[in-house]
Amino acid sequence: MGSLDDINDLRGWLELAEKLGEVRTITGAHWDKEIGAASEVNYKRPSPPALLFDDIVGYGTGQRVLTASMANARRLGMTLRLGTDLDDRGLVEALRTRPGEWAANASRYPVRVVETGPVRENVFAAGEAGLLDFPVPQWHEGDGGRYIGTGCAVFTTDPETGVLNAGAYRMQVQNDGRAASINIEAGKHGAAHVREWFKREGRAPVTASLGHDPLLLVVAGTEVPGGVSELEYAGAVLGRPVEVILGEVTGLPIPATAEIAVEGWLYPDRKEQEGPFGEWTGYYSGGTEAVLTMDIERIYHRDNPIQLGAPPGKPPHDYSYMRSVMKSAMIQDALIRTGLPGVEGVWAHEAGGGRQLLAVAINQQYAGHARQAGYLTSQLPAAAYMNKFVVVVDADVDPRSLNDVVWAMCTRTDPAEDIETMRQTWGSRVDPLREKGVPPFNTRAVIDACRPYTRLADFPKVAEASRELIDQVLRRWPDVLGGSW
Template sequence: MTIVTATFVARAGPAHYIRRATPVAARRARGTHVSHRVVCRSAVEGGDLEYTDLRDWIATVRELGEVRDVRGADWETEIGRVTEMVHHADDGPAVLFDDIPGYPAGQRILVNAIATQRRLAITLGMPADIERRALMDEFLALTEAGRAIPPRYVKDGSVFENVMTGDAVDVLKFPTPMWHPDDGGRYIGTGCVDVMKDPNSDWVNLGTYRVMIHDSKRVGLYISPGKHGKQFQDAYFKRGEPCPVAIVVGSDPLLFLASTVEVPQGVSEYDWAGGIRGEPYDVVKAPITGLPIPANAEIVLEGFVKPGYTLPEGPFGEWTGYYASGTRAEPVMDVKAIYHRDDPIMLGVPPQKPPWEPHKYREYLRSALLLRDLQNAGVPGVKDAMCFSVGGTRLLVAVSIEQRYAGHARQAGHVAAMCRAGAYLGRYTIVVDDDIDVTDINDVLWAMATRSDPERSLDIIHRAWSGPLDPAIQPGKKGHNSRLIIDACRPWEWRDEFPKAIGPDIETKRETRKKWGWVLDGGSVAPKRNTVLAGAGTKSRAAKTAATALNQPLADDTSME
C-alpha cells in the first residue's frame, strides 16, 4: 500500500506543484502521520464514532445505503439543481457527484451529508436509531466545557499529497458549481471550515463563511458582522496587518458541524470536536500562515486578507431563501498556496430556501443549546424547545413549560428570544404548555390559535440583534430587528377553568406511533417479530444499529425518550 504525500522545497523562484509517493511503513518509521480509524465511545451505550475523515464518513454511511452516486452532472446548472432537490426532500440521501464534465474523474462533490437524524447521529458517534430528545441530551453532554480536548499537532498529513504554490496556484482546478442561477460567481466555500486566529491570544476559531472565486488566485471572503471571524479580521486590520486565513474545503462532517454551531467564546472548535471524538483532532501547521489545518483535509486554500483590499462580491442565495444582499465590496483573500489530496472531495452546503441541510441538523442541535440556555438562566419548568427548520432554526422558535407562577410564560419567552442560542436574527418565539408537542408545528400553531389572544398575549422586543441577511429589514437598517413573544399558554389567572383538550397526551401519541406507525407507512400487515433485514450483517456498527431499530418487536414498550 502506498500513500502519496508532499515534499516542501524551501527555495525562491518558480512555482512548485510537488507530489511524492512514500510507503506507509517508511512514514511510520519517521513518526509522520498515518491515518487510522478511531472508535470512541459516547455516553450513549453502544455509540461509536466510526470515521477519521470525510472518506471514512462516506464509507460508513454508504454501508447504510444512504449515499447516491451521480455521474456526469455539469457544474454550470445541474449540480445546483440536484442539490436543491435533495435538500428539500424528506430523508434525502447524501449525494456524491463524480465525472463532472471538464474536470478529471475522481474530483468529487458531496452534498446533503448530514441532513437526516440518522446521519447526524452517526456523525456525533451515536447509535443511528437514537431518538430526538436522547440525541439532544447526549449532544449537550458531549459538548460540556470539561470534555474539550485540544488538537494534536502531527508532522504530516494526506492533505499535502499535492501542493500548489506561486504561479501554480489555481483555485479553478476544482469543479466548483454555480449553486444558484443568479449567484454573482462560483462559491467554493459553502461547506467550508475557515480557520482563523485571534491576533491577541492563542484562540483558534473555525467558522463557515461564504467564499466566492474571483479568479485563479483570489477569492472573496464574506463574514457577517459580529461573528468571531469578523472580530479577528477587524483586529488585524486595526493593526494595519493582513489577516491569515486557511479555508478547508472538504473536512469531515463533525468538524464542519463544529464550525456552524455556537461554541462558547474563547473555545476552539478543534477542542470541541476533540471532546466529541474522545481524542485530540490531528492537525498540521500550515506552511505559510502557521495556522492549524486538519491533517486529513481534502482541500485547503491558504493565504491572507489585506486591509482595504476589496472586490465586488455577491449576490448569493442565502439561508433565508432570498438574495438578501446584492453585490458589495468585500475583502479579498490572496491565495498563496493550495494543498489537496489525490482525487479530492469538496463538501458542498449551498444555502437554500428553508428547510435545507444545516437547518435539518441544527433543528436538533440549536434546540438543545436553547434548552440549555433556558435552564442555565434559571427558568424553571422548561420541558422542551424547538428551533424550527422552516424558520432557518432562528426565525421561529417554540418553548414548552409547566406553568408555575404568573409571568412564567413571559419570562421563558423573553429569555429564549435573547439568550445566546436565540439572540442572532430571531423573530418569533412561541411559548406553550407542556401538553403541546413542540416538535409538531401544527400542535404549536393550534395552541397559538386557541390559547392566545392578541390583546393580552403579545410582547415586542425592540432593537434586537439582526444582520445583513434579514430580508424583512430595509437595506441600510439591518443591524437591528424586533422580536415577537407569543404567550400561547392557558391564561394563568383562569387556567383551571380553561376547556380540557381532547385527544391523548404527548407520550401516548408517541407510543401509539411507535407501535402502530406501520399503518401510516404503507404496510398492509404488522411487521413480523425479529425479521432480519437484508444487509443487517454489514461490518458497520451503525448499520447493525439501524437494522436493529427497524426490527424492534411490535410489543416493544421502550420509552421514546
C-alpha cells in the first residue's frame, strides 16, 4: 500500500493521504452541527487538510465522517490519479484534455460484477437497521434535518438502454432513518431515468453509495456527458474497471468496496418534506418541499464505516475547489471541441460555485469572435446549468485571477454595449433569486471584457513592467523580491 495504483477504496485513499500528511483527525465532535461547523472553519483556510471525525458523540469509535476530501490540489490530483505532488497550476496542466479522453475511453471499462465485497460485511433488510445507526451530521444550523447523502453517488439506469448513471444528489434522512429523500434537479440524468421508469413500470429502482473512493464523488458530482456511465468513466480514470456487487432487491450495481450503501425504489407519489439545506450558492435552499423518497429495502455496510461528507455552503465550501477545477477542464475541452479557435483558458470561479461565473480567455481573431466564445460557453452542456455570467477576456488576462478578470471588466467592457443577456435559461431550485412555485429558469449575461475588436491596434497599453524589466530587477534583488514571481 502506498502508491496511486493501490487505491481501491476510501480506506486506501485515506492511507495514502495520511502518509502525505494531508489528513487531520478530530475526536469527540457532535454530529449535531459541530462536524459541519468545524469543517466550515477548515474550508476557509488556504489549502485545507482533509478532516476525519472519529469518536462522534453518541456513536462508538470507528464510525467516521470525512470532509474536505478534495479541497486542495494535492489531494484532488491524487484522487484523479494524476500525481501526489501537484499544485494548482500543475493540476490544471495535468488535467488538460483528460476529461474528453476519459469520456471517450469509458466504454472500454465496463463495470466488473463480483459475487461479494467488503460492502457486504453487514447486510440488513428493511426494519432491521436504520440510517441513524450511523453518525449522520446535521451540517448547517438552518438545515431541515440530517443529510446522509452529500458526497454520495446515486445509481439509476436508463430502462431502455440499461446504461447506468451515477449522480451526487443530496439525501436527507426521513422517517427516523427508515427512508431517505433524494433531491434530483430536473434536467439531471438521474431525473430523466426516474421519469422514464415511472412511465414504464410505475416505480424506479435506485441504489446509493454513501462512502467511497472520492473519485466516485468526482464522477457522480460532475457533468459527465449523457449516455456515458460515470462508473465506466471512473474506470477510464483508473485504467481498470470498477468492481460492483448487484443489489439483492433491485439488481442495480453497488461499488463492492463502498463503506455504506442503500437500496430501494422511488414511487411517483411517495414523497416527504425535504430541506431547507445550505447549498453551494451560499444560501439555504428555499423552505421545505415534497421530494421523492426511498423507503430503504436494504442497508449494506462495512465494519466501522466512513461516511464521505461533502456539504456545500457559502464558498469556499467542501467541494468548491474540486468543482472549479473539474468544471474548468471540462468546459475548456468542450469549448475547444466546438471548433472555436483561439481558446487560451477557461476558469470556473469558486465564488460562483464553479458554475455561475466563468471566465474565458481568447486570442481575438475576427469580428464577433468574443461574443461567439461567450454565447457558446454559456450554453455548453458542461456549463449551462445555473450559469449566470460568462466573462470573455483577452489572452493577456489570466482567467483564473478574479482580480485580473474584474480589472478587464472595469476597463474593457462598455456596459451599455458589451453585456448581452439571455432569458429562460437553465436555472435551479437552489437559486436564491427563484420565486417559489415558478419553474427554475434563470437569466444570464455574456460580458465581453475584451478590447474592442475595432480598436485592437490602438487600445491604450497596459501600465505594467515588461517581462524583461521584471527579470532584470528580480536578478538584482532576489533576496527582497524573489519568490513571488
